[in-house]
Amino acid sequence: MLRHLPLALAVLLVTLVTPPLAAAQPLVFTAIPDEDETRLQERFQAVADYLAEALDVEVRFIPVTSYAASVTAFRNNQVQLAWFGGFTGVQARQLVPGSRAIAQGVEDPEYRSYVIANRATGLEPHDGDSAPEALRGLTFSFGSQSSTSGRLMPEYFLRQDLGASPDELFERVGFSGNHxxxxxxxxxxxxxxxxxSYKAWENEVASGSVDDERVRVIWETPPYPDYQWTVRGDVDERFGEGFTDRLQQALLDMNDPELLASFPRSGFVPAENDDYREILEVAQSLGLLDE
Structure with missing residues (x-):
């Protein structure tokens, strides 16, 4: 049929009926599995739906089983966007040149960790700037080995304040996998x-999962930068010029109270790679990242 039409009209028709390459490719994202997996699936499917509408592309969320797996998926281009912790974001951006931190929660530049203790220890809340000496000799659990708030920064503060490694400080050290x-x-x-993470603690308290007669917060760490959205540097080639800027704006415009409560964050603000230089330096000082 097209051979009977003028060439220009034929080209126009082909253009109209053939979807652009970007539309045929979904934007795939993941998130570090920092809390209960079922809750993560629910919260990030809602985020996928929001982004799909805002960006007019198909958006898929895929869960991962570990913090390391989120970095691997990003490196291998199985995902183009990820909600990382501070340390996993640094790892991912080092492995994928050109990738960028583009948004963080309002609370993330001043993130904190809570040291918690079983009530049977008799430990009381400690208001000092330094980690409490009473932790020495206890059994102690971190979260994931790659967690910023559940391992990296707390270990740094413990070493700095108490002058010893976790293996020297505690009777037994474990890694639970998540908060x-x-x-x-x-x-x-x-x-x-x-x-x-203080946010994970607040989430668990709100959900009724914390029995305050059995466990309590005994110390709050100094602040540090943590979570952020990181995007691969090649997404504009995949989805069109300016896509990264549109994606960043969609994240900054996320204002639905239910979506924000699921993080939980009060909103999102711009982020850039240099915001996480402290995390990079701490990770290097602990031997957790190549120089």
């Missing part, structure tokens, strides 16, 4: 103390 599990193992008494 929800850390709360569970300390609450049960499997570990006497542990460290969690």
């Amino acid at each position: 929800s599990r850390t709360i569970a193992v300390v609450q049960s008494g499997a570990y006497q103390a542990g460290v969690v």
Whole structure:
């Protein structure tokens, strides 16, 4: 049929009926599995729906089983966008040149960790700037080995304040895998103390998962930068010029109270790679990242 039409009209028709390459490719994202997996799936599917509408592209969320797996998926281009912690974001951006931190929660530049203890230890809340000496000799659980708030920064503060490595400080050291599990193992008494993201603690308290007669917060760390959205540097080639800017703006415009509560964040603000230089330097000082 097209051979009977003028060439220009034929080209126009082909253009109209053939979807652009970008539309045929979904934007795929993931997130570090820092809390209960079912809750993560629910919250990030809602984010996928929001982004799909805002960007007019198909958006898919894929869960991962570990912090390391989120970095691997980003490196291998299985995902183009990720909600990373501070440390996993640094790892990912080093592995994928040109990738960028583009947004963070309003609370993320001043993030904190809570050291928690089973009530049977008798430990009381400690208001000092330094980690409490009373932690020495206890059994202690971190979260994931790659967690900023559940391992990296708390370990740094413990070493700095108490002058010893975790293996020297504690009778036994464990890694639960995520914040929800850390709360569970300390609450049960499997570990006497542990460290969690303050936001994860607030989430678990709000959901009714914390028994305050069995576990309590005993110390709050100094602040540090943490979570952020990081995007691969080649997304504009995949989805069209200016896509990164549109994606960043969609994240900054996310204002639905239910979506924000699921993070939980009060909103999102711009971020850039240099915001996480402190995390890079701490990770290098602990030997957790190549120089």
